[in-house]
Amino acid sequence: MTRFLRTPDFTLAAIALLGFVVLAFATSGNLLSAGTLGAFFRFLAVPVVIGLSQMVVLAVGQMNLSVGALTGFCAMAAAWLMLEAGLPAPVAVLAALALGLGVGLINGLLVVFTRINGFIVTLATMTIIQGLRYGVNGPDTFQGYSAGLRAFGRASVLGLPVVFLCALVVAGLVGWFFARTVAGRRLLASGGSPFAARLSGISNDRSLVVAHGLSGLLAGVAAVITVAASGSVNASIGDDLLLPSFAAPIIGGVALAGGMVSVTGTVLAAFLVRLVDVMQAQFGINPRWIDLIIGAVVLGAVLLGTVRQRLHDRGSTA
Amino acid sequence: TKKSDNDESAATSRGPEQVKIALIPGGAHPYFQPWKDAAATAKTELKLGDVTFNETSDWDQTKQNDVIKSLAAQGYNAFGIFGVSPENINSTFEDLKRQGFAVGSLASCPAGDVDKADFCLSTDTGEAAYKATKTAIEAIGGQGTIAHLTGNKVDSNTQRRIEGVQKAVDETGGKVKVIQTVTDIDTDLQSAQKAVADLLAAKGKQINGIVTTAYNPAVAAAEGVKQTKLPIKVIAIDDDKTILDGIKDGAVAGTVVQNPVGQASVGSYALMKLSGGCTIAQPGVVIDSGSFVVTKANVDTYDQERQTKTNELKTAFDGQYLVCK
Amino acid sequence: MLVAENLIKTFPGVRALDGATLRVSPGSVHALLGENGAGKSTLVKVLTGVYQPDGGRITLDGDDLRLTGPMDAQAAGIGVVHQERNLIPAFSVAENISLHHLPHRRGVVDRARMRAEARRCLGLLEVELDPDAPVATLSPAQGQLVEIAKALSLENRVLLLDEPTASLTGDEADHLYAVVRRLRDSGRAVVLVSHKLEEVFAVADTLTVLRDGRSVASGEALAGFSQSRVVDLMVGRAYEQVELARREVNAEAVPALRLADVATAHGHRDVSLEVRPGEILGLYGLVGAGRSELAKAILGLGRITAGTVEVHGKPARIATVGEALRRYRLGYVTEDRKDEGLFLDQQVTRNIAVTVWRRLARLGLVPDRAERRLALDFVGKLDIRISTPRQVAGQLSGGNQQKVSLAKWLAADCDILIVDEPTVGIDVRTKAAFHELIAGLAADGLALLLISSDLPETVALADRIAVMSDLRIAGVLDNDHDYPRMSRQIIRMIHAETHAEAA
Amino acid sequence: MSVATEEGRTESAETVRKPPRIPWWANPRVGLVILLILLIALFTALRPAFLDTKLTLVPLQSDISVYLVVGLAQLMVLSLGHMNMAVGRMAAMSAFVMGLVHDQLGAGLVVSLLLGLIAGGLLGALAGLIISRTGVNSFVVTLAMDFALVGLITILYTSVTDGVAFPTLPAGMDALRFDTFADYCLGDVCGPRIPLVVPFAVAAALLVGLLFRFSRLGREMLMTGANIKAAELSGIPTKNRIVQAHALSGLIAGLAGFLLAANNGAFSASIGGEFLLPSFLAPVLGGTLLAGGAVSVLGTVLGATLTQVIYKGLNLLQFQLDQLQLYIGLVLLAALSLDRARHVIAERRGAKL
């Protein structure tokens, strides 16, 4: 416990909690009303999952620029399967997950076999996927698919939307994967010191493929959440996910160099960004100022973390 | 010493079969889809060399300029353009004019008072927003609060829409207030949905009507209001299938439709004439292509009204805007 | 029996192995010797599947061995400790030790078994380490021990140790050699690469000497050789160590660097030292005594909380190394060359010239030719083996990397130089050359603070020796270069200090 | 078993053997050039209009100029292993200052340009300062800065203009936009058909190349990127280098903003909105790593050229939107895989030297 108090996660958690409480008071409790809280968490699910999707590849020192486009593509594909191909929702959901996984694996294989920088590979596949995403239904919107799926997207348990709980479960699984499984540890070893990992008989190539595959699968999960929670999808889905996908893990303390992950940090960072969103709606802040505020909050959160770290270091050496 | 550069801009006169028209929207958007058919129709009806529709500019002015130049290199010689950036598009028009091409600004006019295209055939966005707000005010019974959801804030069309909404609200003499204006949520559907959900969560109970003047916010608002079951009147924009369905099932109180078909077909007609040696009486003239309020009452018949307007526009071009020898 | 015959390995521009042969029998300790860059580490890497040879063959008990990767070597029962550290900093000690075969139940790591295994391996070396501590928090020596424990964790038939004791204390090295003997007695084969010939002669049975990638001796019993004969073989000619010329230090001169009652945030107390121009002050101590941290504090990398630092008689406030170099002409050769000394991805010439750009630059531009001339000058002086001047530092052999990080500061043209463990991993001949160079610098008036855990080196070079123990100066001795007597005095001093502490 | 006879020791001079001869075609830059030639040949074969000077080649050069400069702005901080997520917005702020100085103070082209560049440089320096003093990841700092600037830019534009653009341009901007050197003649000798914006980009590339190749400043930036600890311990003022690299990044971003404003014909708030990905694409395609410590200016030039050629060529082929994007991605992948194959062959040959 005392160890946790010193981590950057704690700083983030403290800021997030403080922000939440302050906002709750400032809105005289409106934030805590069922509707508001529901909206708050429902739209937190996708940022969390997409942040994790990026985190998984960051762990092996790669980037995945295609996460957003892939989420959109999987969402469109799922909707198409239900509306045009007339398949039942569970099949469409599984198909979306499989599609995400498949495209992710292709990303990974391309990175391994061509030895081209992952940044460029995923940039290229991003444009390809954007084309495919648009190809599904042009610029038009899909609507009115499976009532069951939409009910699932709107359902809540104890005031928390089911989709958000799903995202938390996914986050827990990802955390467990990296902390406890052999495959997860191997990914981190490859990311941290590829050469040392190789000397220990770990195949870095396999790590790359696994990481990209997992990233794609998580994009598929984000797609399913989107389809379920939003009730309508079109080719623009995923366009605003690229930056948040990086912002959440990096604000959460994940290094771009690879070798480490922080699931709690990623979730908390996504939470923090969402808080700012909601604040805008609650106070009707001039939208022109909102970006300024997000910038300031993000910077402030990270700065505070470093200051704490410094104070802590000084305290322990003196 | 600088060479004079007017040597090429002498207008040439082309027969219809030599006219190749390019219709270029700002990017992929449902609004422009009717242009595709209108282009094909125009080609056959007017017996033009070619009419193409190219939506690859991806909402980026630089890319749009590229697309335009590529089409020019392909031999297209008349252009109907929705400028991505109303601030910059005059330069593009000027460029095309210097090369002797006929240019129409379609569906959006350049910012400011100057229009370097031959003409601008577009919805008066301020007027459309005004009409939408009027409809909303009527729907909420002339009293209450409304929210306005729209697109890119660094766009002068958005500024005009905000003004249009304000104008209609001001006319009520304080009985109706704008509680919030949310911009920048037309880039993608998810952001729009999120913004609508947050808005409804925060102020849903105080809001009586929502005016949307961009596509994704309109879809999101219709859906969001339906889900929360709040008694809010949503005024949408355009006549995408999802929105018409919304009107029919009551989720949407009304919509303001524009005239994309008219813009494309009349625009093509005017471009053909201009290429054929006609000149524009008043270069840079701004022509409203019309906007129409659609509610449940006229959802099946509004298109006739629109076609009438289109025919009027064509006559107006022949009689009023064009000077032909 | 592990046999490698006529191995050939070429890197772009250099043939690291040129027909090397090695025969190791079970139940013996085999010494693999050679100068820096002779190809020892390359041979070790070929034998463990890290590199694929361009020619030659490897057999184990008469069967052809094809090693396509480190996994194959492990499968064949060949364990290794490489010269460079290869641990994952963020992982725990236990996890690093069993990384190649993480114990698991259906894919989930079995931590209890992992910890037990780590305890067992560390126990063999008689080291107490928390199996759950992240490796990043360990000292270099502890890291080295973990690396060795990792190689012991597998039931290997052959164990290859590349410079295992470079960063260990005497005690720790003794533990290691005890384990090595035990392994030998149980019928394993151990290959030992080391530049510390005394240790080699104490433990090894047979030897191979590499020179320029060729075996000039392979498989002979060590008993038939004297140390000087081995050195001659390594060097390729009769080699005689030159006695260092004696220097006179002007005891009256204003000290170039003086510390008075310095205390630091790291915990040093009452540290007083002075180094005069032309003098070499040896700063001896056991690993962890606090010498490197003191040096860093002087350079502004740690906080000085009390006392004064004077340079040439004037109080000095140093905030960065840049300032030390610019204002006080004070340089610091770091101990940790991989992390702090070298730019592994950059060319050797740049690594050397980085400290002199300021001096060479004209209008902010660095003349290429002057830079290269200066760098190659030091390449020659320190006999740095590079294949082309464009070679990047990371591709050099361990010892040659060390020389590059030294050359950088020799090039900087300082008045005062602090050198921290300068000759770790450097071969005998180069070490002698380096000693000559250092003595020469002192003769030219440079003030040198020599931090070294190598007692013979300290006694050979220093004019006076300060002994540091547990963050204090235990005493300063005048050096009369009589090794047996000096070493007795110094060791007594360290012991007295630790006793006083205990009392 | 044998003991070799004593031989004369090889002199150290001999150990410094001649550099291995790497085949000329193994140079990664050469690969990009070959790719470019192949693509140009392909596009020309499919659409002869690709070689139309006025409608294709001249605009192509202008576009390359803009994206080259954008790439250089990112390259500056890539040398440190940093990123500048705010390139676009720094360009926009810089362009705003240029527009403001002209519009409100009536300053001419040169003065406006200089003041704008300074503004960009200051913004970059601010980012660098925060990064170097706090040690916070450059990605986070510049991303936060990007957010802050987006807001600020609209606020500023709407407060000094009635829209989101300045209505006027300094004299001379039009010439930059429309003219090529062919429009300027001395007697009968006219210049080549190169747009006037090209020299700006070429000069920027040359200066940046010079900086990294020959100057102490640039080299120390690279060393800081290669290993910041070692750099600090080698006496390099790493904090200053970080600030300087970011300042230059901001300044060059400002130049990119200016060139785009010249190409598009207005100082507007939307400048730079699409800079982010291309800013990485050009340097990374050209072989610059995100890890820092090594940059290739020539590679950036080729990377920017390659992307614009692909884009232009595919545009000429008039694909529908979905196909266009599909082919852009595929061409990029195929092109790079080819380049990669060439590299592997070279490596194999190299090993046998």
Ligand SMILES: Nc1ncnc2c1ncn2[C@@H]1O[C@H](COP(=O)(O)OP(=O)(O)OP(=O)(O)O)[C@@H](O)[C@H]1O
């Ligand atoms: N990856 C590499 N690329 C290029 N050259 C290399 C590489 N690794 C080693 N070399 C070269 O091969 C030669 C032999 O190096 P090696 O590391 O085997 O020497 P060593 O005998 O272990 O020396 P030391 O005692 O200094 O560790 C050196 O000249 C070195 O520069």
Ligand SMILES: Nc1ncnc2c1ncn2[C@@H]1O[C@H](COP(=O)(O)OP(=O)(O)OP(=O)(O)O)[C@@H](O)[C@H]1O
């Ligand atoms: N027992 C230990 N556990 C963890 N870290 C240690 C230990 N001993 C020393 N260190 C670390 O190792 C580094 C070197 O130690 P220090 O500078 O105090 O001693 P030194 O006399 O220079 O010894 P060395 O010869 O190892 O450099 C320091 O960073 C120190 O914190």
Ligand SMILES: [Mg+2]
């Ligand atoms: Mg070695």
Ligand SMILES: [Mg+2]
């Ligand atoms: Mg030390």
